[in-house]
Amino acid sequence: xxxxLFNPKRVYDVFSFLLSVYLLLKxxxxxxxxxxxxxxxxxQTIVRLGASFIKLAQVLATRxxxxxxxxxxxxxxxxDQLPPxxxxxxxxxxxxxxxxxxxxxxxxxxxxxxxxxxxxxxxLGEQKVAIKLRRLDIEKRVRADIRIISFFNRLFRPLFSHYxxxxxxxxxxxxxxxxxxxxxxxxxxxxxxxxxxxxxxSGIRFxxxxxxxxxxxxxxxxFEAGFRFDDKELFAKREN
Numbered sequence: 001x002x003x004x005l006f007n008p009k010r011v012y013d014v015f016s017f018l019l020s021v022y023l024l025l026k027x028x029x030x031x032x033x034x035x036x037x038x039x040x041x042x043x044q045t046i047v048r049l050g051a052s053f054i055k056l057a058q059v060l061a062t063r064x065x066x067x068x069x070x071x072x073x074x075x076x077x078x079x080d081q082l083p084p085x086x087x088x089x090x091x092x093x094x095x096x097x098x099x100x101x102x103x104x105x106x107x108x109x110x111x112x113x114x115x116x117x118x119x120x121x122x123x124l125g126e127q128k129v130a131i132k133l134r135r136l137d138i139e140k141r142v143r144a145d146i147r148i149i150s151f152f153n154r155l156f157r158p159l160f161s162h163y164x165x166x167x168x169x170x171x172x173x174x175x176x177x178x179x180x181x182x183x184x185x186x187x188x189x190x191x192x193x194x195x196x197x198x199x200x201x202s203g204i205r206f207x208x209x210x211x212x213x214x215x216x217x218x219x220x221x222x223f224e225a226g227f228r229f230d231d232k233e234l235f236a237k238r239e240n
Contacts, residue, residue: 010049011148017045017053018152021060024067025168039074046078051115051138052145054078055179059171084113089136097133097218106131116182121223130207132185132219139183146176185219192221 020036029035037045046053060066061075085093090108094101103122110118117134153172181187189209196206207221214220 013045013049014148015152017049022156024071039070042071043074043078052142052179054115056175059175082113082115084110084118085135093133093136093217097215102213128223129210130221130223134183134185134217142179142183184216185214186216188219189214
């Protein structure tokens with residue numbers, strides 16, 4: 001058990017975040033002496049809580065019926081970009097994913113680092129590949145977060161109407177299912193294979209997975225250069 005995930009400061013942050021969600025949903029200014037976090041404090045708390053809550057915020061950001069414009073802007077401004085794993089953590093993940101290192105070259109500096117994993121460049125024979133590695137112990141952290149969220153949801157549930165309870169319950173259930181799938185690289189492998197087959201004649205280029213090297217901890221695929229779909233400036237240049 002990772003008891004540090006349940007330390008009082010972190011549990012209080014979760015409480016503050018979820019209380020704010022419930023008060024904002026009910027359009028209430030306070031519950032007794034407790035007020036919702038401001039939009040800035042709301043987003044800062046989410047970032048401090050890490051992977052699970054960044055993902056939950058991304059789900060909440062799609063619900064314009066839940067939040068005012070200021071809070072929606074704060075949620076939408078959150079980027080799923082976190083510092084990379086420590087060298088010792090990276091070494092541990094690599095040794096578990098690849099007991100025998102199959103790569104001729106491996107760049108230990110990630111080209112992208114998000115809440116669930118990070119991506120590295122490597123060379124397999126003559127082929128340049130991208131390797132998405134799952135963060136060390138991320139599944140345990142996510143399961144701990146789901147338990148905390150579920151606990152506070154049960155605590156707050158009596159305060160709300162049947163419709164509101166069902167709406168929140170649906171979001172939490174969907175979020176829990178989604179994030180537990182995301183922390184398994186095998187799920188992402190299957191999705192990549194499915195998309196590649198479904199859109200085979202669309203003209204869209206997908207990375208080619210190298211299934212023999214994939215596992216729950218790692219997704220290995222051909223390296224494809226690209227850019228974020230929300231990078232409007234670069235997108236406009238490519239269109240012209």
